[in-house]
Amino acid sequence: MLEAINLTKRYDRKVLDGLSFSVQAGEIVGIVGKSGSGKSTLLRLLNLIETPDSGELLFDGKKIDTSNKKHLLRAQQEIGMIFQNYNLLHNRTVFENVYLPLKLMGKSADMVLEMLSFVGMEDKAHIYPAKLSGGEKQRVAIARALIREPKILLCDEPTSALDEDTKADVLALLQKVQQTFQPAVVFVSHELSAVRQICQRVFVLEDAVFEAEFANQPQPIVRIESSYVNKVERSLLHDDQ
Numbered sequence: 001m002l003e004a005i006n007l008t009k010r011y012d013r014k015v016l017d018g019l020s021f022s023v024q025a026g027e028i029v030g031i032v033g034k035s036g037s038g039k040s041t042l043l044r045l046l047n048l049i050e051t052p053d054s055g056e057l058l059f060d061g062k063k064i065d066t067s068n069k070k071h072l073l074r075a076q077q078e079i080g081m082i083f084q085n086y087n088l089l090h091n092r093t094v095f096e097n098v099y100l101p102l103k104l105m106g107k108s109a110d111m112v113l114e115m116l117s118f119v120g121m122e123d124k125a126h127i128y129p130a131k132l133s134g135g136e137k138q139r140v141a142i143a144r145a146l147i148r149e150p151k152i153l154l155c156d157e158p159t160s161a162l163d164e165d166t167k168a169d170v171l172a173l174l175q176k177v178q179q180t181f182q183p184a185v186v187f188v189s190h191e192l193s194a195v196r197q198i199c200q201r202v203f204v205l206e207d208a209v210f211e212a213e214f215a216n217q218p219q220p221i222v223r224i225e226s227s228y229v230n231k232v233e234r235s236l237l238h239d240d241q
C-alpha cells in the first residue's frame with residue numbers, strides 16, 4: 001500500500017539518507033529511534049507536508065506527484081494521522097472535531113456517530129475536549145483520523161503522554177482499527193514496549209539510516225551493531241523493557 005524508495009532529507013545535515021521500506025494494508029510497522037534521529041521528519045514526508053530532497057513515495061503502486069496540487073490533495077485524503085498531543089480543536093465539540101475532515105470535503109455528518117461509537121465515545125459527542133481525559137482525547141483523535149476511511153494511518157508517539165492503563169486501552173483500540181479497517185499503519189514511537197505489543201515489523205532509525213529491521217521472528221532481517229539496536233533487540237525478543 002505505502003512504499004518509500006530512497007527517501008533523503010537534509011537540513012543543516014542529512015537527517016534521512018536513502019530510506020526505503022513498504023507497509024502493506026492491514027500491517028502495523030514500527031519506526032523507533034532516539035530523540036533527534038529523524039522520526040518526525042520521516043512522518044512529515046509520509047504525510048506529504050514536506051517533500052524529500054530525493055526519493056519517491058508510492059501509494060498503491062502509484063507515484064505521488066507533489067507538484068500537482070489536485071493529485072497531492074487526493075493523496076493527502078488517503079492519510080489519517082494521530083499525534084502525541086491529540087491536536088483536537090478546543091473550541092469544537094467531540095462531534096465537530098470528528099466531523100471537520102468530512103465537512104472540509106463537503107460531505108455529510110452521517111458517519112460521525114458511528115465512528116464515535118467505534119472508539120467508545122458516542123456518549124461524549126457534545127462535550128468539549130477540555131473535559132476529556134488523555135485517553136478519551138486520543139480516542140476522539142483516532143475517530144477523526146479514521147472518518148475519511150484513510151488507507152494509511154500515521155501515528156506519532158500516540159501513547160507517550162498516557163499512563164500505563166490508558167496506553168493499553170489505546171493500543172487495543174489501534175489493534176481493533178487494524179482488524180476492522182485494515183489500513184497500512186506506521187507507528188512511530190520511542191516506547192519499545194508499545195512497539196513490541198502491536199507492530200508486525202520494526203525499523204530502527206539511527207544516523208539517518210535504518211540500522212536494523214526486525215519482524216515477528218527471532219533473527220533481525222537487517223542489522224548493524226550498535227548499542228541502540230541491541231537495546232531494541234533485547235526489548236523485542238526478551239520482553240525486558
Ligand SMILES: Nc1ncnc2c1ncn2[C@@H]1O[C@H](COP(=O)(O)OP(=O)(O)OP(=O)(O)O)[C@@H](O)[C@H]1O
Binds near residue numbers: 015035039040041042
Ligand atoms: N525544519 C527543520 N529545520 C532544520 N532542522 C530540522 C528541522 N526539522 C528537524 N530538524 C533537525 O533534524 C533532526 C531530526 O529531527 P526530528 O524532529 O525528525 O527527530 P525525532 O527523531 O522526531 O526527534 P524527537 O524524538 O525528539 O521528536 C534534528 O537534528 C533536528 O534538529
